[in-house]
Each structure stands twice: as structure tokens, then as C-alpha cells.
Amino acid sequence: MRVLFLSPVVPWPLHSGGRIRTYELLRGLTQTDPRPQVHLHCVLDPEPQQEPRFEPESLVHAFQEHTRSAAPLTLRLNSPPPVRWFHSDSLRRFLNDDARWEDWDLVHLDELLLLPYLPPELPLPLVVHHHKLDVDHAEALGQKGSICSRWRQLEQAACARTQHHIVCGHEDAQRLAERHEHIRPHVVPCGADTHKFQPDGRQPVAGRLLFLGSLDYEPNIRALEGFVPQLHAARARDPRLHLQIVGARPDSRILNLLGDGIELEQNVPDVRPFLGAAEALVAPLEVGGGSRIKICEALAAGCPVLASPCAAEGLDLVPGEHLIVVSDSNGWPDALVGLIQAPATARATALEGRERICAQHHWPDLAARLAAAWGRCLQNPTEKPVPP
Numbered sequence: 001m002r003v004l005f006l007s008p009v010v011p012w013p014l015h016s017g018g019r020i021r022t023y024e025l026l027r028g029l030t031q032t033d034p035r036p037q038v039h040l041h042c043v044l045d046p047e048p049q050q051e052p053r054f055e056p057e058s059l060v061h062a063f064q065e066h067t068r069s070a071a072p073l074t075l076r077l078n079s080p081p082p083v084r085w086f087h088s089d090s091l092r093r094f095l096n097d098d099a100r101w102e103d104w105d106l107v108h109l110d111e112l113l114l115l116p117y118l119p120p121e122l123p124l125p126l127v128v129h130h131h132k133l134d135v136d137h138a139e140a141l142g143q144k145g146s147i148c149s150r151w152r153q154l155e156q157a158a159c160a161r162t163q164h165h166i167v168c169g170h171e172d173a174q175r176l177a178e179r180h181e182h183i184r185p186h187v188v189p190c191g192a193d194t195h196k197f198q199p200d201g202r203q204p205v206a207g208r209l210l211f212l213g214s215l216d217y218e219p220n221i222r223a224l225e226g227f228v229p230q231l232h233a234a235r236a237r238d239p240r241l242h243l244q245i246v247g248a249r250p251d252s253r254i255l256n257l258l259g260d261g262i263e264l265e266q267n268v269p270d271v272r273p274f275l276g277a278a279e280a281l282v283a284p285l286e287v288g289g290g291s292r293i294k295i296c297e298a299l300a301a302g303c304p305v306l307a308s309p310c311a312a313e314g315l316d317l318v319p320g321e322h323l324i325v326v327s328d329s330n331g332w333p334d335a336l337v338g339l340i341q342a343p344a345t346a347r348a349t350a351l352e353g354r355e356r357i358c359a360q361h362h363w364p365d366l367a368a369r370l371a372a373a374w375g376r377c378l379q380n381p382t383e384k385p386v387p388p
Helices: 015-030 073-078 082-083 088-096 112-116 135-139 145-161 170-179 216-238 272-277 292-300 329-341 343-360 363-379
Strands: 002-007 037-043 061-066 104-107 125-127 165-167 208-212 242-248 262-266 280-283 305-307
Touching: 002 112, 002 343, 015 037, 015 292, 037 088, 037 216, 061 088, 073 082, 073 165, 073 170, 088 170, 104 112, 104 363, 125 363, 145 170, 145 262, 165 170, 208 216, 208 272, 208 292, 216 242, 216 329, 292 305, 292 343, 305 329, 329 343
Parallel strands: 002 037, 002 104, 037 061, 104 125, 125 165, 208 242, 208 280, 242 262, 280 305
Antiparallel strands: none
């Protein structure tokens, strides 16, 4: 199977959930039998890349970067902002003028935002990968009606062009299928490198809570802004509780939260020591997307997880058995105090969570599900896919 894999970013460095997901799925595909022949084309990030350098030869059969460029006026007027941000004249020329379609069997679009760059008549079957449902994401963030409308139009166009879509969870699959009844999306959830992330046996720091994530990502910023007052209420009952925020590119709104039991660690090379030192990872997201990989990695490392229902979506985890789900945003103080009063119980739950992550969310197994979805698309390029 020869796949033209189109991504709006190079999946490196691994400082965001989207890059981690793409990188780990590509890495997992190298272990499938037969191994797909992946030709990766990416839009180049204008920021200088950090060392170590990206080594595509370990992941894919062929790799090509395309420089970003200013979007034409019609695209700026009629597309959601990310379509314009990741625009590349080089990629557009490649797909519309220079592509040798006979070299591939299938096109994988790694984000919906790249759909406008495909030629109107695509000679190959198409699979669209939704890291999140952009329509729902824009509406949940309260973005302008015109932007939400453009996302809806783009989603409608994608579902009109192909019935084969990859989503991260059954909840997203249901939402997408309810809007477009002729499709049945394939579910490929997020995961963890369960060999890299393992319990290290260290004793956690009493009361330390950990938040991991990109700190310029609006859902993460809002999550922390909503969580901090709940943390202060919990600290009034047990002052041992304190929050360590670990991430890159902190927004000024994050910086304004620091102090009084809240500290920041930026641009860390490895999050595993922080997971080992934490009583628990907290994931208080109220807008979908962004935290699921961190939950998987935390549980794989044996670190307890406290999460909102939104943050835990898309994972095959049972509340109370594998992690603690805080259903009410005002329930965080009780949950945090309960955690510090019974840390052994939380650790036992995390170990159960690790077993589930190893069984259901190991990246090579998830990559095999992606390859199987590609195979079903090739077998029935115009028919409804069979749910996994």
C-alpha cells in the first residue's frame, strides 16, 4: 500500500499533541506487516527547528517539505484562519500540477484544513484524519459565526468527497456521523509509548499536582484559568497542595496565574521526571482536544489522573477504575483533598490505568488500526466503511 500522507506541519519536535499523534502513528506503521509505503509531504514551520533534527528516513519511505507562503485573497476571505496560516504555494503546485498520482494508491489528509489544496478531481481514494472536530472546537471556543460557518462548509465538502474519515474517539465519530449520515468514521484513539513511559519507582512529592500541555493553546489556558480558583479553595483545606505547570510558550494569561502554590517549568526536554514526582496529573479541560495523549502518558507512567469528562473523552478508560473523573467543575476541591488524603488508592487506580493503556492505547496497535482503515478504504473506496 502506497500512501501520499499530507500534513500541515512537520511532526517534530514533539511539543504538541497533534505532532505527537502523527509522529507515533507513523512510527507505529513501520512495525505493521505489511508495512505501508508512506510518502510524507508537510508544510514547513517557519520557526527554526530545535535539535535533535527530524529524521524522516526512520519513519517514512519519502519525505518532502513545502515552505509556507501568503494565502491568496480568495482563500483569506473564505477559509478559517488555520487554512491561511498553513498555506503553501509549493504544496498547492505539487498537488495540482506536479503530483505523480500513479505513484500512490491512497491519499491521507492529516488535517481537514488541507482540503482546499486538493485538486477538484482527485484520482485516488481519500481518507481525512480529524485530530479534533474543528466545527465543534470553534463553536466551543465561542469563535465568530463566520469562522464556524467556514469550518462547517469545509467539513461538508470533506464528507461529500469521501466517506472515509479517521477520528480520535467514539464520541467524535457519533457527532460526525449524526451530521453526515452517509459516513461511518473509523476510530483510532490516542495512545502512549508504553515502553518509554513506565513507573520509575520514585516517591512523589506530597501534594504536587501536574498540568502538562502547550501553554499558548486556548483550551489549555481556559482550563487553567478555571482550575486555579478551585485549587486555591482546596489549598485552604490542605496547604500541601500545589500545582506545577509544565509546557512551552506560556501565554501572558498563564504567567498571571503563577505564585501562591503555582509554579511554571518551561521547555523541559523530558516530562517523565515530572510525572514521577507528581501526586497526580490534572486535566481540567472544558473544551475538547489537547489533553488525551498526556492522560495516556501519565497513566502509562503510573501517575494518577484527575480529569474532567471532556478531557477523558475518546479513551477506553473507566472512571473510578482507571482514573478519577471530576464531573462537576466545582467538585475539584473535594477531589484534590481526597487525593492527598488517600494517595495509595490513587496510585492503585493509576496502575490499573496503565494496564488498560498497554492493552488498548499502545501506539503500534493504534497504527495497525489506521493501516486497516486505509485497507478498507482501498477495498471499498466509495462505500460505507465498516466500524472497528
